[in-house]
Amino acid sequence: MNDYAVLWDWLSFGVRWLHVVTGIAWIGSSFYFIALDLGLRQRPGMPAGAYGEEWQVHGGGFYHVQKYLVAPAEMPDHLTWFKWEAYSTWLSGFALLCIVYYAGADLFLIDRNVLDVSAPVAIGISLASIALGWLLYDLLCKSPLGQNDTILMLVLYAIVVFMAWGYTQLFTGRAAFLHLGAFTATIMSANVFMVIIPNQKIVVADLIAGRKPDPKYGRIAKTRSLHNNYLTLPVLFLMLSNHYPLAFGTQFNWVIASLVFIIGVLIRHYFNTVHKRAGNPHWTWLVAAILFVVIMWLSTVPKILTGEPKVAEANQVFIASSHFPAVRDTVLGRCSMCHSPEPFYDGVTHAPKGVVLDTDSSIADHAREIYLQAGRSHAMPPGNVTAITPEERALLVAWFEQAR
Template sequence: MHEFAIFWDWLSFAARWLHVITAIAWIGSSFYFIALDLGLVKREGMPEGAHGEEWQVHGGGFYHIQKYLVAPARMPEHLTWFKWESYATWMSGFALLAIVYYAGADLYLIDRNVLDVSAPVAILLSAGSLVVGWLIYDLLCRSPLARNDTGLMLVLFPILVAVAWGYTQLFTGRAAFLHLGAFTATIMSANVFLIIIPNQKIVVADLIAGRKPDPKYGRIAKTRSLHNNYLTLPVVFLMLSNHYPLAFATQFNWVIAALIFLIGVLIRHYFNTIHARKGNPHWTWGAATVLFILIMWLSTAPKVLTGEEKVSAGAQALMASAHFPAVRDAVMGRCAMCHAAEPVWDGVRFTPKDVALETEGQIAERAREIYLQAGRSHAMPPGNVSAMTEEERALIVAWFEEARR
């Protein structure tokens, strides 16, 4: 079974790598087309139906791009669709969610001091929230509110704040941030899959049939694309946050998440305004800086824990091992000076990755990570600053592998 732990860790790495690659492709193409759309210029001599054009230079070549609000009079032979970047990003992200948080629900998804539920219930809450989130968002976009983009976004923001708070009442802080990112990314990808691409296909079908396309489909798709544009930067932050417990593992983590959405909007507003040649709103950077300083201050508030420590059945089995007392002493002696609620190692002010190893239960719950980080590899302690011996590492390996047979 210990071989399975190694395989699963590499599978997680592979899924993460794929997710990052596809996300780069999706975000890159999205940002490019937003900038292109905002930078279009109307000039004399453009073909009938053309809304604007742009001349660009890249890689030693010049590109002449024209946009039609509905579609050209004649469908070109070859049409490039930008959709697979979005689909692959969401699918690889969901696969990563399943590999890390669903398969490791007892460790990464469930905080029994927050909500004591079984793994199947926690997974159901996770997946269900993504579906319900899309349905509520889509309903709002189809309501009269959709007639005003700014008004709709002002309604969506408090919903996102409520979702951020709600996730912190269900899962670990790390999982709460990840799920808020997945919640938002699901909306973005569903916009592409269920709205933007189908609307574009309706226009194409009308052209092939010789009918004049209805411009409403283009307007609807553009609104959803605008939402995706403003949601992208907060999603990137939330996906990276699992490396930074100062963001997800503090008392006001949900407020931090809410402020990140505002910062993302400010930054995108700056670039959108620049690309549209409508000025240079430097104030957005000042406002974003103030909000980020506020986030830094909020992150200093400790996470309030209530109730007694609860240990899973799997961790209890690991604690029953004959090797456990020696492993416990090694981990507490080599790791707990940093991995503690109040670290004593000079320069370490907060618990690294929100992983505390001060009690027997905490050590047993983190057995797989200890095995991979300090047993099978020398990643921990970093630089072996606490001088963990090879005998201690071998003991950790023997403890975990014996318990997994």
């Protein structure tokens, strides 16, 4: 059993690394081409059909790039397609979803206090919601609403907010954030697979056949690509959010996720405006910073965390607290099955992140983490598998705040 668990952990490691590598490749090319497109300039004497050009310098050389809004008059001898980055990112991400959240559904996906369902039911809800996201988005883009970018984006944002709330009513906080990211990332990948690349193939086929391509295919592909551009930063945050329990494990986690989308859009708006040479909207950073402070406040309502005493002094204060005996019993009863030198929880071969909570001093050493992960937020235990009670969480909060 232990050998199987170790191999599974290495599989998770390998797929996670693959997901990071392919994600970087996709995001890098996406950001580059959006910046290139926004920076194009027109000049007299350009080739027939050319929409704009850009001169760039990088790596000691100069690059002269020209864009054809529809297509050049003849098919080029060599054509590079940018598609496998998107496909590989989604496939590796879905594989990771299966390895971590589906195979470990009882630990990472299901929270019995939120929705008491079996693992197959939870996995079915997950798959259905991700597929529904693309279908709904695509229908909206093809509907009359798709003719008005502002209204379309407002409607799509309302759907995102609803899904952020909905996922917190179905899964653990950690899984809710991950699924909101997967929901959005699937829309982005499907844009490439179902719209952008097929449209480009239609244009190529017309060129090969000697027909004049219809410009609508290019316009549609560009719109979907721009949507992807604005969704990228929120998806990045959501995919990394499992490291931040104060974001996903708190009462207003769905509001936090919704605000993260606005912050991501603001930041992309800044860079897109600068690349377009249409100004320097510094106000976007101010608004983003204000929203981030709001997120901090929401994560710790009604008290924002401040500093803490030095570790050596804090240890004695935490151990001397009148709450400590009850806290120790809670930690040993609810946490030590994983956080011990030899974990005995099924599938856990070593203490997560090397955190061992089996002595008074080790509990005091990790007082802040216990407070954040199991007191202020519900990040631990994952899915509340050890059934820690609200009273015990309140005890952990009272212990830490009294000692500080």
